[in-house]
Amino acid sequence: MTTLTDRYVAATVRELAEDQRDDVDRELRGTIEDMVEARLGEGSAGSREDAEREVLVELGDPIRLAAGYSGRPLHLIGPALYPEWRRLVTLLVTIVSPIAAVGTLVVRLFTDDVARDGVGPAFGGAAVAGLTTALHVLFWTTLVYAILERTQPGRGVLGWTPDQLPESPDGRRWVSRGETVMALVALVVLALALVWQQVSSPVRLDGEAVPVLDPALWSGWIPLLLALLAAHAVLVVVAYRARRWTWPTVALGAVLDVAVAGVLVWLLQTERFFDPGFVAALVGGGWETAARDLRLALVLGVVVVTAWDQVETVRRMRAR
Amino acid sequence: MTPADETVLAGHLQELRRGTVVVAALASLRTPGYGYALLESLGRAGFEVDANTLYPLLRRLEKQGLLTAEWNTDESRPRKFYRTSTAGEDVLAALRTDWRSLDAAITDLA
Numbered sequence: 359m360t361t362l363t364d365r366y367v368a369a370t371v372r373e374l375a376e377d378q379r380d381d382v383d384r385e386l387r388g389t390i391e392d393m394v395e396a397r398l399g400e401g402s403a404g405s406r407e408d409a410e411r412e413v414l415v416e417l418g419d420p421i422r423l424a425a426g427y428s429g430r431p432l433h434l435i436g437p438a439l440y441p442e443w444r445r446l447v448t449l450l451v452t453i454v455s456p457i458a459a460v461g462t463l464v465v466r467l468f469t470d471d472v473a474r475d476g477v478g479p480a481f482g483g484a485a486v487a488g489l490t491t492a493l494h495v496l497f498w499t500t501l502v503y504a505i506l507e508r509t510q511p512g513r514g515v516l517g518w519t520p521d522q523l524p525e526s527p528d529g530r531r532w533v534s535r536g537e538t539v540m541a542l543v544a545l546v547v548l549a550l551a552l553v554w555q556q557v558s559s560p561v562r563l564d565g566e567a568v569p570v571l572d573p574a575l576w577s578g579w580i581p582l583l584l585a586l587l588a589a590h591a592v593l594v595v596v597a598y599r600a601r602r603w604t605w606p607t608v609a610l611g612a613v614l615d616v617a618v619a620g621v622l623v624w625l626l627q628t629e630r631f632f633d634p635g636f637v638a639a640l641v642g643g644g645w646e647t648a649a650r651d652l653r654l655a656l657v658l659g660v661v662v663v664t665a666w667d668q669v670e671t672v673r674r675m676r677a678r
Numbered sequence: 679m680t681p682a683d684e685t686v687l688a689g690h691l692q693e694l695r696r697g698t699v700v701v702a703a704l705a706s707l708r709t710p711g712y713g714y715a716l717l718e719s720l721g722r723a724g725f726e727v728d729a730n731t732l733y734p735l736l737r738r739l740e741k742q743g744l745l746t747a748e749w750n751t752d753e754s755r756p757r758k759f760y761r762t763s764t765a766g767e768d769v770l771a772a773l774r775t776d777w778r779s780l781d782a783a784i785t786d787l788a
Contacts, residue, residue, distance in 0.1 A: 382737070384749075385713065385758045389733060392714035392755075418730050426734025 362407075363390050366414050373424030382427055390414070431511060434504045438512045443503045445522075450495045453536075457543075459488030464551060474643050538598040545591045549584055556580075568635035575630070583621060590614045608671055619664040626653050626660075699727050699735065701777065704770040707745060710761040736760050744769055 367386050371379040390413055397409040417423055425432045435443050466480035506515055555570040571580070593614065597607050625631040632652065640648035702725045706716060713733050720727055739745040744766035750759050762770065 381758075384756065386733070388755050388757050389713045389729075392712075392757075393729065396714070396718075416729055423730050423734065426730060427737055429738065 362410055362414055363387065366390070366417070366420060369420035370424045370427075373421060373430075374428050378427065390417070431507055433507075435500065435507050436511070438514055439503050439507055441518070442514055442516050443499065446516075447496055447499050450499065451492045453540075454495055455488045455492045458491035459484045460547075462487035464547070532602055533598045533600075535598070538594055541594045542591055545587050545594070549587050552580055552584060568639060569633050570636050572630055572633045575625070579621065579625060579630075583618060586614055586618045586621070590618075603671075603675065605675065608675055612668055612671065615664050615667055619660050622660050623657050626657050629653070631656075695725075697773075699725060699732070700739070701770065701773045703732070703735065703739065704744060704762050704766050704773070707760050707762045708767075710759045712750075712757040712759050716760075739766070 367383055367390075370386060371383050374382055390410070393413040393416070394406065394409045397412060398406065422432060424430075463480055463484035466483045467477065470477075470480050503515075552571070556573065556576070559567045559569045590611065593607060593611055597603050597611075600607070603611075622631070629649070632649070637649050637652075640652075645651070699720070702720055702723065703716065706719060706723075711719070713736060714729075716736070717727065717729055717732050720732070736745065736747075740747050740760065744763055745760045746763045747758050747760045750757050
């Protein structure tokens, strides 16, 4: 018959290295017996079983006791690694999750049968993709850091230097690499989307691919938009290489923004933006006011985003 | 003192006493002793140390070469006896010196 002590000792030594086990087993058994005898001697415990139980409660969780013997950490990520882990998780989640969500949204808007199902599933899918990505980032980063905690205890990996300090509000004129990359990625995604919706549009009307935008725009307007986006990309890189925005570069950026917005709004308002087939597909799918709704939503969106961008820029430039 | 104050004080006292168990164990084990006996004698001397802290500590000190250990099978139950090694004596002396200079420094502050 196995006693509680047998089970306790087994649970403890199981956590230890092979060469330690027999010795700890023997000593721990003796110690438990010593403690039980002492309790019985004092007469404080009733039966031997009670005394044994009390002693094991005093010794506590075998995992903790074994950690004391082996020197293994009792935490997943300790104080040496926690700040790095937290910084990395925050960084990755705030960058990777939105990219996954937006990427999914764009792809789903094209691949879904929007005419039949509406845009709900696409937005739902994007939210799920963002969340799933965040969970994955969190899990894998934590796993790597938990392994590091056990293989090189007490040491950081990336280390910390004052260069990693976040910009204070005063330093907002400075152009960081992160915002440059984000701006470039956004521009490239936009440009690719413009081309993609035409050359391999996954939007289907009666099994036939229809582009989202009016193909007539390719003679003039879409090339102009692509050129404006390219100019903006050049500007972003110039600002990054100069390490800061100046009033001339900011002004040029504003001109480009307003130009893009102007072209988009004008095309939308004159109903030359969308391919008639695409709008027909939406209307056919039960969205009867699709033409008007899309026009209003996009005009509003373009105006709001452009205006907000300018306000933010000016605010940033005026911050001392 | 309110219960909150007592918790604060208990926390500080625990921090202050944390390292003293090593000093007490090294000093006490100049006479060889086994785990439970040491736990008892430290308790009587005013060092309240948990069993699950002391037993692993003895092994760590043994591993660091500050204690030597051997099994004594003369009695009814085999017991592992620890004794402060020469290296342990040196560390004990250094810790004691440090303890005294800390005490002196704190006395000077007061």
